[in-house]
Amino acid sequence: MIASALTVTLNPAIDETILLDRLRPGHVHRAQAVRFNPGGKGVNVASCLADWGGGEVIATGLLGHNNTSHFEALFTTKRIIDAFIRIPGDTRTNIKLSHDGETTDINLPGLVPSAAELQALLARSAGLATTGTLALLAGSLPSGVADDTYATLAETLIRRGARAVLDTSGTALKAALAGKAQPFCVKPNRAELEYFAGHSLTGDDAVIEAARGLTARGVQLVVVSLGAEGALFITESQILRAALPALRVTSTVGAGDAMVAGIMAALREEAGLERLARLATAFAAGKLGLAGPNLPPRSQIEALGGAVTIQIIQ
Numbered sequence: 001m002i003a004s005a006l007t008v009t010l011n012p013a014i015d016e017t018i019l020l021d022r023l024r025p026g027h028v029h030r031a032q033a034v035r036f037n038p039g040g041k042g043v044n045v046a047s048c049l050a051d052w053g054g055g056e057v058i059a060t061g062l063l064g065h066n067n068t069s070h071f072e073a074l075f076t077t078k079r080i081i082d083a084f085i086r087i088p089g090d091t092r093t094n095i096k097l098s099h100d101g102e103t104t105d106i107n108l109p110g111l112v113p114s115a116a117e118l119q120a121l122l123a124r125s126a127g128l129a130t131t132g133t134l135a136l137l138a139g140s141l142p143s144g145v146a147d148d149t150y151a152t153l154a155e156t157l158i159r160r161g162a163r164a165v166l167d168t169s170g171t172a173l174k175a176a177l178a179g180k181a182q183p184f185c186v187k188p189n190r191a192e193l194e195y196f197a198g199h200s201l202t203g204d205d206a207v208i209e210a211a212r213g214l215t216a217r218g219v220q221l222v223v224v225s226l227g228a229e230g231a232l233f234i235t236e237s238q239i240l241r242a243a244l245p246a247l248r249v250t251s252t253v254g255a256g257d258a259m260v261a262g263i264m265a266a267l268r269e270e271a272g273l274e275r276l277a278r279l280a281t282a283f284a285a286g287k288l289g290l291a292g293p294n295l296p297p298r299s300q301i302e303a304l305g306g307a308v309t310i311q312i313i314q
Helices: 041-052 069-078 115-128 149-159 170-177 190-197 204-217 255-269 273-288 298-307
Strands: 005-009 013-019 033-039 057-064 085-087 092-099 102-107 134-138 163-167 221-225 231-234 239-243 309-312
Touching: 005 041, 005 115, 033 041, 033 069, 041 057, 041 069, 041 134, 041 255, 041 273, 057 069, 057 115, 085 115, 115 149, 134 149, 134 255, 149 163, 149 170, 163 170, 163 255, 170 190, 190 204, 190 221, 204 221, 204 231, 221 255, 221 273, 231 273, 239 273, 255 273, 273 298, 273 309
Parallel strands: 005 057, 005 134, 013 092, 057 085, 134 163
Antiparallel strands: 013 033, 092 102, 221 231, 231 239, 239 309
């Protein structure tokens, strides 16, 4: 039986992406277009997994009652099981200025859930997880929520037999990795891993050493995304670098989340590390050619995966 995929998003957002020729601070700009996409890391990952297919995708988290339509349309269109808890207020909007092949983010404040609402989400997440479920805990924590919330969620899900995948940053990442139960997989970028390590990480050796500190804690897979340099895939016994040549970029929004979706798709297959690295890299690259949390057809992803350059470091 194929494991279900569960994504948990405590701080979702509506991504308002404004397309510009270039960005000149202090000047008036005329936008080429504007797009609204339901977002938040877990929502983006669920969307990409649904595009890939291969099993049930469940999305949960907290949504504001007042502006759910973008999310509900996505879930209906992609047949994602909507298990979000609605709470009073508005889900935040994140403004993303897409320009010069880059994205400038302006993230607005979000909902402030109560202790009772958080407890309801914990109970719902636990109820959705069964043995073998791939459960993603992703994104920032809402204002006022304790740093150790992901640690608590991970411990609860792991007790249910789930494999937890963690994609967060800052104090939430530190607190989660200080918890009693370690996630199965963690996907930091270089800056996030540097924050966790407490110092800069220049070169592969430094990144690998920091990642190996996580595997020593019990994390079974660490994926460090390095932008144009590709990504490092690190387990206790293997280290790979995966990369693709530069591709045409429509939007970088959600590329990291697409990589997480590729990791989860490969884990569903029980794939080896090389297949996982190829698929994760192909998901991220495929997303670059599309706006919103979407993937190209499976055949295109597989072709991109075949073109990925794999360097076996260990």
